[in-house]
Every structure is written in C-alpha cells, then in structure tokens.
Amino acid sequence: MTRLRWGAALWTLCLLTFPAQVIAAAQWPNPYSWSSNFISDLGVxxxxxxxxxxxxxxxxxxxxxxxxNGSTVANGALMAVGAVLLWSAWPRQRTGKTAMSFVAAGGVLVMLVGFLAWDVYPEAHDAVALAQALMQWIGMAFLVFALKGSTAARWASALTLASVTLSIAGFVLFIDAISGGPSISLGLGITERLAFDTLTVWGAVLGVILLMTTLGHRSTSSNQEAILGSAPTTSPGA
Structure with missing residues (x-):
C-alpha cells in the first residue's frame, strides 16, 4: 500500500473514537447524556x-x-500522521501542503486535549481544544483551494467547505448555549459535537474518498504523487 493510501486509511480510522466514546459512556453509573453532557465529561x-x-x-x-482520553489521543495521532503522509496528495500542491501543515498541527493539539483531562487542567484543556479547532478550520479552508480538477476533487472540495461551515456554525451555537442563549434548547452536547465531531467525520469521509480515488498520478511541477487528479500545469506555485 502506498504512502498516500496509508494516509487516507489513517484518517478513516479516526472514526474509531466514536465507539470508544460509546463504550466509555456506557460505564457511567448515572446515564451519560449525549445532548446535555460535554464531550470532555467522558474523560473526567x-x-x-x-x-x-x-x-x-x-x-x-x-x-x-x-x-x-486514549481514544482522543489516538484520534489526534491518526489525523496528524495522516496529514504528513498526505502532504503531496493534492492537485494544487503548495496550497495543499499548507493545508496539511495546519491539519497536522490540529491533530497534535487533539492529542494534547486527550492528555489534558478537563477536571485536572480545565483552562489548558479548553484553550487547546479551541486552538485545535482553529488550526483545522484554517487547514480545511486552504484545502478547499487546493482541490481542483477531477470530479472526485470537486466532491472533496464541497465536502470540506460544507464541513468547515457546519463546524464553525456549531461552535457559534455552542458558545451561545454555554452563555444561556436560545441555542441551549438544542443541547450543549449536540452543539459541541456539531462543532468538534464534524471535524473528525470530515477527515474520515475524505479518507474514504481518497481511498476510492485512483492513485499514482504524478505532479508535473514536483514529480510527486497526487490524488484526485493531476496537479495544474499552468501555475506550479498555486
């Protein structure tokens, strides 16, 4: 299996964090509420x-x-290592590499979220979680511009744009809910998961798209492998 396939596979494996959360939630003596409890409550x-x-x-x-907490650390590691392996996978490689830098940084920050249990390091946990979201949003925004060419690239671009929009909207609703605004009726847990779990699902779905796409194209600008269509020939520095 090629380096790029490994990267895509690692992103797909990020979905394993969800069954881990379900198992952790099932162990609560009092029922864990998916709508009212925070994600971080599972790691307290x-x-x-x-x-x-x-x-x-x-x-x-x-x-x-x-x-x-271990599944959060693993999730971040899979995202970060996957981003490194997918470094040159994008049609617009310079923009794609910038995107992967931010996504990899976001993955490292997700790992820190798992290491910093909320009840032990509340301020650091919250700050790192916010920084992680910002890093991934920026990376996804760059990736939208790095994707062009084939039909698969257009689908991946649309997925990325929709996901970053949904995640940011979820974060706004989450902050409003914490502040006691109207969004609290949606549930703190639901708005938080819209903000953060959307990012995990995005990476996994994009990984599936990459695995289903023909690999082995060569970039005319850097002679590296690219997924989702050949890199543009008119603007190597795009």
Missing part, C-alpha cells in the same frame, strides 16, 4: 459535581475515562 478522572451553581452544573463519574 474524578467522580463529583462540577460547575456547581451554574447553568451547566452536573454530576460526572466516568470510570472509562482512560479509554475516552
């Missing part, structure tokens, strides 16, 4: 009431926190 290491006296006060006890 202590059993007690958090955010007492606030609109998000909740009791958390997650015996499967090691699995939840």
């Amino acid at each position: 290491t202590a059993c007690r009431t958090f955010d007492a006296g606030t609109r998000v006060e909740r009791y958390i006890c997650s015996p499967g926190h090691l699995l939840a």
Whole structure:
C-alpha cells in the first residue's frame, strides 16, 4: 500500500473514537447524556459535581475515562500522521501542503486535549481544544483551494467547505448555549459535537474518498504523487 493510501486509511480510522466514546459512556453509573453532557465529561478522572451553581452544573463519574482520553489521543495521532503522509496528495500542491501543515498541527493539539483531562487542567484543556479547532478550520479552508480538477476533487472540495461551515456554525451555537442563549434548547452536547465531531467525520469521509480515488498520478511541477487528479500545469506555485 502506498504512502498516500496509508494516509487516507489513517484518517478513516479516526472514526474509531466514536465507539470508544460509546463504550466509555456506557460505564457511567448515572446515564451519560449525549445532548446535555460535554464531550470532555467522558474523560473526567474524578467522580463529583462540577460547575456547581451554574447553568451547566452536573454530576460526572466516568470510570472509562482512560479509554475516552486514549481514544482522543489516538484520534489526534491518526489525523496528524495522516496529514504528513498526505502532504503531496493534492492537485494544487503548495496550497495543499499548507493545508496539511495546519491539519497536522490540529491533530497534535487533539492529542494534547486527550492528555489534558478537563477536571485536572480545565483552562489548558479548553484553550487547546479551541486552538485545535482553529488550526483545522484554517487547514480545511486552504484545502478547499487546493482541490481542483477531477470530479472526485470537486466532491472533496464541497465536502470540506460544507464541513468547515457546519463546524464553525456549531461552535457559534455552542458558545451561545454555554452563555444561556436560545441555542441551549438544542443541547450543549449536540452543539459541541456539531462543532468538534464534524471535524473528525470530515477527515474520515475524505479518507474514504481518497481511498476510492485512483492513485499514482504524478505532479508535473514536483514529480510527486497526487490524488484526485493531476496537479495544474499552468501555475506550479498555486
């Protein structure tokens, strides 16, 4: 299997974080609420009431926190390594490499989110999670411009644009919900997952598209492999 196929496969494997979360949630003595609890609640290491006296006060006890946090670390590693392997996979290679730099950085930050349990390092956890989203949004925006040529590239570009738009919209709703705005009726957990889980699903679906696309095209500008159609011949520096 080629380096590019390995990269696409690693991105597809990011979906494994979801069954890991389901298993961790199933171990809660009190039911985990997918609509009301935060994603990070699954990785909390202590059993007690958090955010007492606030609109998000909740009791958390997650015996499967090691699995939840470990799956987050693995998710970030798969995304980061996959981005490195897919470094030259895009029709517009210079823009694609910039995109992969940001996506890889986002993957490393996802790993840090898993290492920094929210109840132990709350400020660092939240700051790194926000930085991760920003890195991935920027990378996805660059990737939209790096994709052109074949039908598969256009589908991948549309997927990326739709996903980054949905993720940012979800984040806005999430902030509104935390602040007690109208979006709270949607559920804190749902709005947070729109913001962050959309990024994981995007990477996995794009990985599937890449695996289904004919590989082995050569870039006329750098003589490297490219997926989703040959690199443009008129503007090597695009």
